[in-house]
Amino acid sequence: MEFDITPWLNLAIRWLHFITGIAWIGSSFYFVWLDNHLEQPKEKKKGMSGELWSVHGGGFYHKQKYAVAPEQMPENLHWFKWEAYFTWMSGFALLAVIYYLGADLFLIDKSKANLTQAQAIGISLAFIAGGWVFYDGLCRSPLGKNNKLTGIIWFLSLTAAAYVLTHIFSDRAAFIHVGAIAGTAMAANVFMVIIPNQKKVVAALTAGEAPDPRLGQIGKQRSLHNNYMTLPVLFLMISNHYPMTFSNPYSWLILAGIGLVGVMVRHFFNLRHKGKNSPGLVFAAVALFILIAMFAADAEKASRARFAQVAASFSQVQAIIGKHCTSCHAATPTHDSFDEAPGGVMLDKPELIQQHARRIMEQTVKADIMPLGNETGMTDEERALIGKWIGDGAKR
Ligand code: HEC
Numbered sequence: 001m002e003f004d005i006t007p008w009l010n011l012a013i014r015w016l017h018f019i020t021g022i023a024w025i026g027s028s029f030y031f032v033w034l035d036n037h038l039e040q041p042k043e044k045k046k047g048m049s050g051e052l053w054s055v056h057g058g059g060f061y062h063k064q065k066y067a068v069a070p071e072q073m074p075e076n077l078h079w080f081k082w083e084a085y086f087t088w089m090s091g092f093a094l095l096a097v098i099y100y101l102g103a104d105l106f107l108i109d110k111s112k113a114n115l116t117q118a119q120a121i122g123i124s125l126a127f128i129a130g131g132w133v134f135y136d137g138l139c140r141s142p143l144g145k146n147n148k149l150t151g152i153i154w155f156l157s158l159t160a161a162a163y164v165l166t167h168i169f170s171d172r173a174a175f176i177h178v179g180a181i182a183g184t185a186m187a188a189n190v191f192m193v194i195i196p197n198q199k200k201v202v203a204a205l206t207a208g209e210a211p212d213p214r215l216g217q218i219g220k221q222r223s224l225h226n227n228y229m230t231l232p233v234l235f236l237m238i239s240n241h242y243p244m245t246f247s248n249p250y251s252w253l254i255l256a257g258i259g260l261v262g263v264m265v266r267h268f269f270n271l272r273h274k275g276k277n278s279p280g281l282v283f284a285a286v287a288l289f290i291l292i293a294m295f296a297a298d299a300e301k302a303s304r305a306r307f308a309q310v311a312a313s314f315s316q317v318q319a320i321i322g323k324h325c326t327s328c329h330a331a332t333p334t335h336d337s338f339d340e341a342p343g344g345v346m347l348d349k350p351e352l353i354q355q356h357a358r359r360i361m362e363q364t365v366k367a368d369i370m371p372l373g374n375e376t377g378m379t380d381e382e383r384a385l386i387g388k389w390i391g392d393g394a395k396r
Contacts, residue, residue: 004339006258010097017090021237025230031080032227037064044070058134068213072203075119081195088187095180099173105337105373109170123168124177127161131181131218139221147221151228155259158167158182162252171246172239172369178255179236182229189222227270231262247367257292261285300366312389314350314396320386321347321360324371324378342372350396357394360386 030352038050043065049067053060091322097108103117107124115123133230135154144150158178166173199214200298204211235258239245264285327335330348345359351361362379363370365387 002123002313006097006101010094013090013097017087017094020083020086020090023086025067025234027080027083028226032223032270033273034063035065036270041238043327068211068216069201069211070371073202077202079198081190084187084190088184089190091183094173095176099176101336102311104375107169107173108373109173109248109368110239110374110377111368112170113168115168117212120169127165127177128184131158132163132185134187135185136192139225141246144221147187147224147387152254154225155256155263158259159252159256162255166246166252166255170369170373171243171251174251175236175239175246175255179233182233182236186226186233193222194219203394214265228263228266231266232259235262237303243362243367243369244254244300246295247369248296250295250299256297257288257295259293261289312385312392314389316352317386320378321353324376324382327376328372354394357390361390365390366382 034052041048041051045064046169047066047068047070050065052063054063066173100117100121103120107120110216129203135156137172138144138150138153143153158181161181162178165177168174169177174293188208197219200215201211236255238256245251245258248254264281267276268285271281294339326348327333328338329341329345331341332341333341333345345356347360348357365383368374368383
């Protein structure tokens with residue numbers, strides 16, 4: 001029996017990433033909600049800045065917030081950090097398993113940049129680490145005092161990164177990398193700023209000193225940035241399944257637009273938690289989303305117009321598929337990296353090509369995802385021919 005460990009490793013790490021991501025985002029949404037709903041305490045204790053009652057799972061909870069710190073350290077203090085650390089570590093491991101080990105297939109797009117595996121991985125690491133260095137520097141600089149301005153500069157920088165990355169990496173890899181840059185900043189905010197500052201506060205209290213209130217304020221700012229990055233990052237993590245978002249020349253703009261929709265939705269909830277309802281914001285977000293969808297469809301049509309003219313016979317299509325696809329997509333693939341047909345898709349029989357026509361359209365004609373890594377150098381004309389054949393009803 002031949003055992004291929006890669007897909008199992010992929011599954012295990014992805015599952016872990018998913019679980020820890022839910023735990024991280026869930027607890028951070030909860031604390032944002034909590035913070036925004038606090039009321040003036042009825043009986044004021046020293047240092048207490050707010051309180052709130054809630055009911056959940058058969059019991060009542062009474063929470064109290066101490067803005068800087070309580071007078072005395074409690075015996076048991078719960079921290080929230082491992083969710084963030086494990087989300088980042090599993091995310092990075094997943095990136096390495098898919099995009100570094102499989103760089104030729106998943107990361108590099110030779111039609112954009114003729115990179116070696118080492119070069120591509122180097123660029124990937126430089127963007128991820130560089131993103132954090134830039135963002136952290138921005139927050140610490142005088143500009144960092146203005147929260148809105150910092151947010152706008154960071155958003156524009158990520159858009160610029162998206163522009164560059166979509167021009168050197170495969171489309172799918174570029175989107176995941178923008179997500180990885182933002183996700184790394186979020187996790188590093190917890191690891192490098194929020195938790196260390198909290199530790200300093202605890203140390204000061206334990207030593208009987210008054211903690212510096214600035215430490216908490218800095219942590220709060222980073223936490224706010226994380227809050228607004230969450231929804232855009234979640235979109236980027238699932239973007240791989242939606243070729244219409246990245247398979248056109250303006251993918252970086254679409255990425256920025258959908259990111260903005262995420263920020264607006266998050267803002268709506270933040271305002272709502274504070275008792276300010278702003279339905280206009282939701283309408284604007286939905287309108288923007290629809291506008292992006294129309295724009296993407298239009299850009300797609302413009303790039304597809306090129307194959308409206310060509311005529312295509314089934315034998316031509318079959319020859320193209322034989323040349324570019326069946327090394328992987330066959331009952332017994334001949335490609336080194338695959339022992340069985342990837343995704344269960346086999347294209348080595350005429351009826352199978354017909355059966356998968358719609359998916360071929362998505363993967364090969366509308367998007368340049370397949371052939372994976374385009375090692376055989378499939379041309380635009382070949383894609384156009386297949387598109388025409390499918391468009392005409394995929395007949396034999
Ligand atoms: C180097 C190997 C390789 C080659 C060559 C290749 N594919 Fe794939 N294909 C894959 C892998 C791996 C997957 C599943 C994972 C993924 O989506 O990346 C896949 C998935 C697919 C899917 C299913 C996607 C979905 O989820 O709907 C289709 C359809 C497809 N390929 C069509 C093609 C066509 C058409 C060609 C030729 C133009 C082609 N592939 C060439 C490796 C390959």
